Amino acid sequence: MPNYNAHRTFNYAVFIAITVLLYILSGSTLSAINLKHFLALGAGYYIGTDFITPDLDIKSKVIKRWGMLKVIWLPYMWLFKHGQSSHNIVYGGVVRILYIGIIVLGVYYLIFRSLPPDTIISSVYIIIFLIGIIIANALHVVLDTLF
Numbered sequence: 480m481p482n483y484n485a486h487r488t489f490n491y492a493v494f495i496a497i498t499v500l501l502y503i504l505s506g507s508t509l510s511a512i513n514l515k516h517f518l519a520l521g522a523g524y525y526i527g528t529d530f531i532t533p534d535l536d537i538k539s540k541v542i543k544r545w546g547m548l549k550v551i552w553l554p555y556m557w558l559f560k561h562g563q564s565s566h567n568i569v570y571g572g573v574v575r576i577l578y579i580g581i582i583v584l585g586v587y588y589l590i591f592r593s594l595p596p597d598t599i600i601s602s603v604y605i606i607i608f609l610i611g612i613i614i615a616n617a618l619h620v621v622l623d624t625l626f
């Protein structure tokens with residue numbers, strides 16, 4: 480199985496290649512709105528490549544990158560055996576987002592004594608950000624399958 484840095488190199492190479500391709504296909508005319516969407520996607524993709532990856536199901540380099548916060552992922556590691564459902568290309572990333580989402584909402588609730596308004600959760604940027612994580616996670620699984 481490719482290691483952490485091999486996954487990062489692969490993911491960023493694919494991202495750059497697709498970005499350049501889309502830029503050329505769009506006739507080099509990206510508007511400001513597209514740029515915001517692109518940044519949201521890029522941020523999600525970065526998080527999905529460097530922090531929220533399928534390899535959170537094993538003591539891996541990505542776990543270490545969480546530093547003190549790695550305790551968050553211990554129950555996840557116990558729940559999901561390495562290389563199985565966590566590495567499912569369809570719902571692996573969705574399950575991880577739900578997992579971290581519940582923790583983030585829990586912390587938000589403890590601080591503000593209420594949940595964030597729907598307008599924040601259903602914001603188009605949050606959705607694009609989450610799609611970025613899912614795409615990055617899917618590419619991780621693709622590379623694992625190839626090697």
Ligand SMILES: [Zn+2]
Pocket residue numbers: 480533534566619623
């Ligand atoms: Zn993997």
